[in-house]
Amino acid sequence: MMALLDLLGRRWTLRVIWELRDGKPQTFRELQKRCDGMSSSVLAQRLAELGDAGIVAVADSGYTLTREGASLMEALDPLREWSGRWARRVSAGARSR
8 A cells, every 4th residue: 555655646746647637548648748747757657657557558559558557547536526526616615804
């Protein structure tokens, strides 16, 4: 559990997973463009780490989530839903000030 949390807590890791969520393969350049601000060396490192963890795979057409990666996205759905509710509350609080 801690090893996964350590991996997911690294800068840009969740963003890479998020950008691969739709199942369409992304080339390195496409991913880098979608993750604006990420250096190529960090992206390469994160993709290697996620590959070693069995979360991301590389094919001829680009990088994709593995079955485990897709399962991880499903596990993160409650967090995504919670964050949407939180964002609406924060936004409503800011408007009421």
